[in-house]
């Protein structure tokens with residue numbers, strides 16, 4: 578097989594502020610795997626603090642090394658390719674691009690969408706949430722209107738962890754509730770809260786009907802998760818805790834569930850692709866944890882790759898491409914608030930020449 582790399586710069590319509598900072602644009606890396614007349618596509622997005630993958634150029638360099646190593650291999654030999662990725666200590670985002678491109682290629686070669694190769698029921702796709710970043714409460718209504726122009730949505734995910742404190746977070750949740758009274762709400766603190774702040778906030782989050790609290794504690798404070806979950810239980814507060822930054826690959830799933838986490842947020846760039854995402858879903862089922870799919874600054878390419886597994890998820894948060902002004906790819910649209918995986922072979926996504 579032949580491996581090609583392309584850089585794709587994309588810009589957000591509305592920059593997204595979370596507790597760690599603001600993202601307005603990114604350079605995403607496209608991987609093309611060509612063999613036997615079919616071309617598989619995958620995407621790598623730089624993120625986080627891992628110096629092997631926190632810039633696009635690091636990812637390009639990692640993928641070039643991998644490409645040189647696997648170029649002669651049959652793309653159906655995924656087990657052998659994954660062994661090489663392990664031996665090369667490939668960064669997860671680079672691994673995700675390769676793994677997804679192999680799956681897309683396998684679908685195109687066999688003439689089947691990937692979800693169908695996996696035997697999944699496309700009718701079970703949950704609605705995707707739309708994200709409201711940290712912002713002054715009086716701007717929330719306008720942002721909700723922008724989302725309404727883009728799609729019909731059922732679920733709003735609100736970023737909290739405002740550096741002006743919990744009252745600013747509560748004001749934003751209230752403003753979103755007023756602007757979208759019919760929507761289901763979830764919140765994501767991206768690790769900004771302490772145990773005490775999380776317990777304090779849990780009271781008013783439950784009062785406002787928020788369905789779950791994502792990553793309240795910093796991943797370095799995983800040991801405090803048990804204390805948080807015990808305090809919520811002792812107070813009779815029923816607010817499921819989802820782990821995201823703490824939960825990267827399948828071994829994390831059991832460890833975090835044992836500390837009390839109720840659900841995991843799977844992202845292809847953290848775990849290294851659909852193959853590992855399937856292992857994480859299996860691990861989550863074994864410990865009774867629920868599954869969510871999330872994204873970074875993905876285009877429709879990586880979000881549609883993740884959407885192949887949507888029938889196995891309880892919550893879907895694959896909205897990043899809907900906030901791009903210049904997504905270079907065309908893929909399946911949104912209908913009834915759902916990112917339906919395509920019925921075309923592979924991921925059903927077309928790339929520019």
Ligand SMILES: [Mg+2]
Pocket residue numbers: 765767791792821822842871
């Ligand atoms: Mg998150």
